[in-house]
Amino acid sequence: MPDPITLRDVYRARRSIASIVLRTPLLHSPVLSQRAGAPIYMKLESAQITGSFKLRGAANKMRNLSDEARARGVITVSSGNHGRAVAYVAGQLGVDAVVCLAGNVPANKVAGIKRYGAQVMIAGSSYDETTAHALALQKTRGLTFVHPFDDPDVIAGQGTTGLEILEDLPDVDTVIVPLSGGGLISGIALALKSASRAIRVIGVSMARAPVMYHCLQAGRIVSMPEEPTLADALVGGLGDVNHYTFDMCRELLDDAALVSEDEIAEAMAFMLDTHHLVVEGGGAVGVAALLSGKVTAGGPAAVVVTGSNVDTGLLAEIAGRYG
Numbered sequence: 001m002p003d004p005i006t007l008r009d010v011y012r013a014r015r016s017i018a019s020i021v022l023r024t025p026l027l028h029s030p031v032l033s034q035r036a037g038a039p040i041y042m043k044l045e046s047a048q049i050t051g052s053f054k055l056r057g058a059a060n061k062m063r064n065l066s067d068e069a070r071a072r073g074v075i076t077v078s079s080g081n082h083g084r085a086v087a088y089v090a091g092q093l094g095v096d097a098v099v100c101l102a103g104n105v106p107a108n109k110v111a112g113i114k115r116y117g118a119q120v121m122i123a124g125s126s127y128d129e130t131t132a133h134a135l136a137l138q139k140t141r142g143l144t145f146v147h148p149f150d151d152p153d154v155i156a157g158q159g160t161t162g163l164e165i166l167e168d169l170p171d172v173d174t175v176i177v178p179l180s181g182g183g184l185i186s187g188i189a190l191a192l193k194s195a196s197r198a199i200r201v202i203g204v205s206m207a208r209a210p211v212m213y214h215c216l217q218a219g220r221i222v223s224m225p226e227e228p229t230l231a232d233a234l235v236g237g238l239g240d241v242n243h244y245t246f247d248m249c250r251e252l253l254d255d256a257a258l259v260s261e262d263e264i265a266e267a268m269a270f271m272l273d274t275h276h277l278v279v280e281g282g283g284a285v286g287v288a289a290l291l292s293g294k295v296t297a298g299g300p301a302a303v304v305v306t307g308s309n310v311d312t313g314l315l316a317e318i319a320g321r322y323g
């Protein structure tokens with residue numbers, strides 16, 4: 001058993017990433033509050049540098065590398081946002097980074113990673129295949145693998161989002177978090193439940209191939225084929241071995257919900273129309289769960305809006321159809 005991650009690790013993370021990440025705003029949404037029948041606040045990681053919360057975990061992991069490991073460089077695999085974050089932090093810290101991507105990653109996300117100067121390698125046709133390539137390359141070149149979710153430094157880094165929510169909304173009753181590999185929700189749940197076990201933490205995934213959701217239902221790690229979804233940032237399995245996030249999700253989550261493609265599109269259009277905010281599909285699932293009534297809040301609730309990296313043509317099309 002690995003050492004458990006603690007609140008202390010989250011505070012350490014906050015200190016080490018403070019100069020790299022943005023402390024994002026928590027905005028009250030009158031319209032969402034009215035629809036949900038409870039005060040709803042949006043934690044805008046869509047406004048984070050690189051366009052997603054992934055920056056927090058990547059920054060903490062890379063800040064904690066030894067001088068020797070830094071000199072050799074890092075490697076990662078990502079459906080987009082994590083790769084972008086690793087590339088950005090690498091540029092900030094002067095570390096060489098290789099980002100491995102599957103062939104089905106949207107072109108705007110590939111461009112976003114190259115722009116920061118990381119080396120991009122397209123390998124494999126699914127997340128799990130690409131991971132196998134990256135792990136092989138990591139061994140031959142002696143690079144450090146920066147895992148997108150199942151790593152104590154990454155989880156603690158994502159958990160800093162929870163500290164900020166608690167500071168800005170000490171009365172928070174429910175936190176709604178987009179869920180894929182579970183790094184974000186594990187970190188947030190750890191931080192918030194260290195303050196009070198009564199704070200409810202709810203994960204939301206897309207109905208198309210929600211792997212962690214099925215793992216939690218089954219009580220063990222399962223795999224399933226990927227399906228195309230508007231929530232492309234949430235696509236992917238837990239891999240062959242999982243050390244942290246499955247157990248943390250099992251222990252810390254109060255509930256999990258699924259949203260349809262229509263509900264995701266409606267939430268993206270809602271965020272654009274109502275708040276003039278650009279939100280990608282994966283970033284909108286929490287809002288979708290509130291709008292559809294699949295998740296309810298009994299008191300003040302924070303919904304984490306996790307990312308904004310969406311193709312603007314696609315968003316315009318969705319806004320035209322659902323707005």
Ligand SMILES: *Cc1c(COP(=O)(O)O)cnc(C)c1O
Nearest residue numbers: 081180181182183184233306307
């Ligand atoms: C990665 C990601 C998630 C899910 O985070 P996990 O730690 O894998 O659960 C949610 N939203 C966006 C936009 C992401 O990039």
